[in-house]
Amino acid sequence: MSVVVVNLSASDDYFRFFGLNQKFNIDLPDLDQAYLAIQKEVHPDRYARGSDVEQRIAMQMATLANTAHQTLKNPIQRGLYLCKLHGVDAKLETNTAMPAAFLMKQMEWRESLDEQAENISALEVLMAEVEESKEDILTEIVQAIDGAKNYERAAELLRGLLFIDKFAVELDDTIAALI
Template sequence: MRTHFDVFGLPRAYDVDVPALEKQYRELSLQLHPDRQAGASARERLEAAERTTALNEAFKTLKDPVRRAFYLLKLHGVDLDREDAGAQKDMPMEFLEEVMTLREALDDAMAARNVAQARGMATDVEARRRAALAEAAEALRALEGSGDGAQVRKASHALGRLRYFTRFLEQVDAFEEEVLA
């Protein structure tokens, strides 16, 4: 299976030189652009369009540290986008209880239309979101060159938390927009 890393000739690693990736993306975009195939057959033009689409998707995934982390985890067999993802089912109970407490506090702030309280919670959750990404990155780095199940689990739990925190922050933003509108 050709991965996004293969598209750019990169090793499967969390750390990516983004400026070098951007430069290579621009060069490959010029080479693969469908307009360069104007005189080619319909099949060749379609293939060029497909290669460009694959290049764009690979670039979008690899340049973003969060997308890259989820993608690397998927390459290690854990797809957190699936409803039946095992990592989502076995999140630590303490975290799930904490999620419920945070959610209830946010619901209370929203019911009281208390933007300052919601924003204060969001500040704390943003710090925890960054910490979860850092933990996932550390686990993914430790995975490079190995298939250590403990690191896969650590990364999947961290990214599960990151996903929750991201949704929480999106809800706070939507609440703020609603109140300020």
Template sequence: MANLSGFDNYFALFDLTPAFKIQREALEAAYLAVQKEVHPDKHASASDAQKRASMQMATLVNTAYRTLKQPISRGLYLCDLHGIDPQLETNTAMPTEFLMQQMAWREALEEAGSDTTQLEILYKEVNEARTRLLHQVEETMDVAHNYTEAAKHLRALLFVEKFTEELEEAMAA
């Protein structure tokens, strides 16, 4: 049974242990169970106040689910829970090695043009880097409990995600 008193914590709402690595199936099952309990259709004959509360709760449940479902938003949420501001807008400093890698990928994307083989090779390389970053976030959050360091990895992951979207667009073209 889901903990509906967990309004201030998305993990508590779904009765999940706060962690970066979560079981997707457990999140899905908890979401469906909670959504079933709070869905406005279930409260159609309730008072207006109860209907409003049900609608607000359903909105909260959907927001919580979307946040926890995606690794980056889940990581940012965990940082927030631990009082860490990842400074996404103000801190764009990245290690030189990471910036050089970004430049190399951009050059490779430009040089590949519409060559699907080259684009697929680049996509595989970028996806491997994404996987490594996700692992680093998991380690720094779930093992070391160093949310400041995890925030740095999350900022890098945002760069990689943005580039991945550009790469996918190029591959679709």
């Protein structure tokens, strides 16, 4: 029995690995279906009686499939990955520069969270605003990547989305603590 190598040459491009077009706005059910098909092919149990080499390759392919799936399933990670594929490093650790209007909105949200920490209905209104802002940025990211192929702009938007996402988690935790 030899390992069915899904497409090792595509291992440097997660989209090609799953047979998907390289774009931000992917069809998640297609991603999941491709992932499950690959996992079924390379599942280590299928190679339990295979040679050490076959077992190792199956394990490597299963690990690659997991990593690729997690990266492409998450919109922020998918966007950062696309930027990286096109030579743009988002510099998340060092580049925290944001437009003034964006920073002002972040400060407003933070103040609202602090002031309304016990008011669940006010926090739910704030969550709706944060979610709407996330959707607006995701729409802009689709345009930047899939439309304009402007990966520098996409990296800026993704950095902002990371801020919003982190705040949304904190807000969600605050709401959950009140329920």
